[in-house]
Amino acid sequence: MTRFTPQELEAARDRVIPDVAAGGLSVLFCGINPGLMSAATGHHFARPGNRFWPVLELSGFTPRLLKPAEQEELLSYGLGITNVVARATARADELSREEFREGGRLLTERVERLRPRWLAVVGITAYRTAFGERGAVVGPQERTIGETRVWALPNPSGLNARWTPTAMAEEYARLRVAAGVPDRRAEAEA
Known part of the structure; x- marks a missing residue:
């Protein structure tokens, strides 16, 4: 993993990194916004303490642990992967409510264009704020975007101590089953 100086990370502030997306995906994962490490590397969920990549493997979405550079x-x-808010910050609390609401509007347009079967927002607070769903809980949502179903997942940030990697993987696996995605770890072992 490349090491960045504090100055290099700060220089990545407000950068936008491209989505990993295509039309007709089974699941489009949606982060809150890129962190500075992600912006510096150009790879989603790049911070070493982020549990997104390990949880994808543990839940069976991927057959092995992918590195952010293999996104x-x-x-x-x-x-695929996108974000509610495109610009990079050191912390999600640097984003305003208005940015989240505008991000929700832009995300809706993106989902209408790409038409994944499921949109999986990784961060219940981001989902609540972006879509004005104050009472939403982790799991499948009533909201749809066109024919796309929506699932709110726990935030994989290492700062989210409420969710262990095992508990997070169980929730991600629930989505995998609902989306009809095979258990790729089991396939790889066979």
Whole structure:
């Protein structure tokens, strides 16, 4: 893993990194916004303490632990990544409510265009704020975007101590089953 100086990370502030997306995905995962490490590397969920990649493997979405630099491989599994808010910050609490609401509007447009079967927002607070769903809980939502179903997942940030990697993987696996995605770990072991 490349090490960045504090100055290099700060220089990545407000950068936008491209989505990993295509039309007709099984699941489009949606982060809150890129962190500075992600912006510096150009790879989603790049911070070493982030549990997104390990949880994808543990839940069976991927056959092995992918590195952030291998993010394009997700497309071969019918998966993708986008964000509610495009600009990079050191912490999600640097984003305003208005940015979240506008991000929800833009995300809706993106989902209408790409038409994944499921949109999986990784962060219940981000989902609540972006879509004005104050009472939402982790799991499948009543909201749809066109024919796309929506699932709110726990935030995989290492700062989210409420969710262990095992509990997170169980919730992600519930989505995998609902989306009809095979258990790729089991396939790889067979």
